[in-house]
Amino acid sequence: MVEWTRLEPWRVARGRTDRDETVIIKWMGSHAGAAQTEAWRLRTEVAALRFLSEDLGLGLAPRVLAEDFAAGRVILEDLAPRTALDVLLRRDGAEPHAERLVAFARARGELGAFTAGRAEPYYRRRSRLGTVDPAADRLGRVAGLRRTGLSQTEVLGVPVSGAVEHDLALALAELSDPGPFLALSSGDPEANNVLVHAGGAADARLIDFRRPNARPLPHLAGLCSHLAEALRHRWPDTDVDLTTVAPYTPRRR
Known part of the structure; x- marks a missing residue:
C-alpha cells in the first residue's frame, strides 16, 4: 500500500496500491455487547461474500480480494464512486432518489431469490473457516427468546404459560426450519449498507455482511397473510377505510 485513508468512524480504510488501484481494508476490533467475537464476524463476512461471488457468481456485493485471519484483516473490492444510500436520503429526501430506493429493494430481493434453498453450500463454506451452528445462526437475534423470552415476561408481571408458550415454541421452530423459504440475509439490511451511484443508473451493491445468516423472511410474510x-x-x-365513514361506531363483541 502506498496510501491509506481511514473511513471514520468504522474500522475501515481505503488503500491505494502501487498499481494505482484502490481497495477497501477492514480489520477487527473490540465491539461492546456483540453476540459473536470479531474473529467470528470477520470469517462470516468472508464466507458470505465469497459464497455470493464465487459459488453463485453474483455481483450484489464487494468481492473478497484477500484475507488474513491471523492479523484480523480482509481486503475487499472498492465500490467507489458509489455512495451510501442513507447519505443521499438525508441530504435530499426520498423523492429524488426513488429509483435508488427501488434498486435497493431489487438488490435485497435478488439476494433472497438467488440464495433461497442454498443454505447447505453456504454453511459448508462457512464451516471451513470455523465452527458454526446453522440452527442457531438461522434464528439470529431471535435465538435469545429461547433462553430469556419467558423470564422477561415474568419480570413484566405477565408470565407466559399454556397455549401462548406453545405458540412461542412453534414460532421459533418455524423460524429455525422454514424449508425452501430459507434465504441469506446480510443481517443489517438498512439504507446505510447499500451503495449506489448518485447519478445515472443506481447499480446497487450490498455491504456489511459481518452478521449474515439464513433467514426465513418469506414465512413471516405468510404468517402476516394468515393473520389478515x-x-x-x-x-x-x-x-x-374508516376515515371515509362518519360517524364511526366502535365494534362490540
Missing part, C-alpha cells in the same frame, strides 16, 4: 385472513373472518369490514 383471520381478521377478515372475524370482522368482514376489516379492509374498509
Whole structure:
C-alpha cells in the first residue's frame, strides 16, 4: 500500500496500491455487547461474500480480494464512486432518489431469490473457516427468546404459560426450519449498507455482511397473510377505510 485513508468512524480504510488501484481494508476490533467475537464476524463476512461471488457468481456485493485471519484483516473490492444510500436520503429526501430506493429493494430481493434453498453450500463454506451452528445462526437475534423470552415476561408481571408458550415454541421452530423459504440475509439490511451511484443508473451493491445468516423472511410474510385472513373472518369490514365513514361506531363483541 502506498496510501491509506481511514473511513471514520468504522474500522475501515481505503488503500491505494502501487498499481494505482484502490481497495477497501477492514480489520477487527473490540465491539461492546456483540453476540459473536470479531474473529467470528470477520470469517462470516468472508464466507458470505465469497459464497455470493464465487459459488453463485453474483455481483450484489464487494468481492473478497484477500484475507488474513491471523492479523484480523480482509481486503475487499472498492465500490467507489458509489455512495451510501442513507447519505443521499438525508441530504435530499426520498423523492429524488426513488429509483435508488427501488434498486435497493431489487438488490435485497435478488439476494433472497438467488440464495433461497442454498443454505447447505453456504454453511459448508462457512464451516471451513470455523465452527458454526446453522440452527442457531438461522434464528439470529431471535435465538435469545429461547433462553430469556419467558423470564422477561415474568419480570413484566405477565408470565407466559399454556397455549401462548406453545405458540412461542412453534414460532421459533418455524423460524429455525422454514424449508425452501430459507434465504441469506446480510443481517443489517438498512439504507446505510447499500451503495449506489448518485447519478445515472443506481447499480446497487450490498455491504456489511459481518452478521449474515439464513433467514426465513418469506414465512413471516405468510404468517402476516394468515393473520389478515383471520381478521377478515372475524370482522368482514376489516379492509374498509374508516376515515371515509362518519360517524364511526366502535365494534362490540
